[in-house]
Amino acid sequence: MHDILSKSMMRSRLLSARAALGADTRAAAARSMRDELLAVPEVEMGGTIAAYVSIGDEPDTRSLLFALWKRGAYVLLPLLLPDGDLDWASYEGPDSLAPGPRGLLQPTEKPRGPGAVASADVVLVPAVAVDRTGMRLGRGGGSYDRALARVGPAILTVAPVYDAELVDVLPAEPHDQRVRAALTPSQGLVRFA
Ligand SMILES: Nc1ncnc2c1ncn2[C@@H]1O[C@H](COP(=O)(O)OP(=O)(O)OP(=O)(O)O)[C@@H](O)[C@H]1O
Ligand SMILES: [Mg+2]
Secondary structure (H helix, E strand, O other), X not given: OHHHHHHHHHHXXXXXXXXXXXXXXXXXXXXXXXXXXXOOHHHHHOOEEEOOOOOOOOOOOHHHHHHHHHHOOEEEEEEEOOOOOEEEEEOOOHHHEEEOHHHOEXXXXXXXXXXXXXXXXXXXXXXXXXXXXXXXXXOOOOHHHHHHOOOOOOOEEEEEOOHHHEEOOOOOOOOOOOOOEEEEOOOEEEEOO
């Protein structure tokens, strides 16, 4: 209970700070994160990248998605299921997206099933914050805790966050899944041991 309370307090504090970032900071962050990620070896070689379309104040992933697709990667995007779990379908360019629940933009291609994330070589995971052990704070639905539980131990899982969102320690519950790296505007890809 203690950790659930501190999670929601941290979430609202971090999201307020994120909302206060200026447009220039956001645009510069999106560019540098895209370029850093495109140069990561697992991404350069990866045939399949599971990613997500950023919404609201999240670090912008849209030009990254476009670049991956142009490069010929197979990009999978999530579809939120009624029970909070995630299904996956392929991204076929900016015109292959449609509005979904909770303000999400979702793929319009045929869903491949929740297990499809296990076929990805790299998984991008949205996060409100990540700590130095890879513990991740999401929006509170647990969708990515479920999805990440299906991803093998050798797969690079990356949470793109703004600089102040790579923090020393986050509260953790038993169901929480770690990511193996953070991607920040100033430090690029930060791998966790
Ligand atoms: N594997 C799971 N199966 C069913 N429910 C789960 C699972 N993992 C998490 N949940 C549910 O999700 C709730 C929210 O989890 P948590 O606070 O860790 O979300 P989050 O990691 O911040 O969100 P998200 O992963 O969606 O970004 C948990 O209290 C739990 O009820
Ligand atoms: Mg969690």
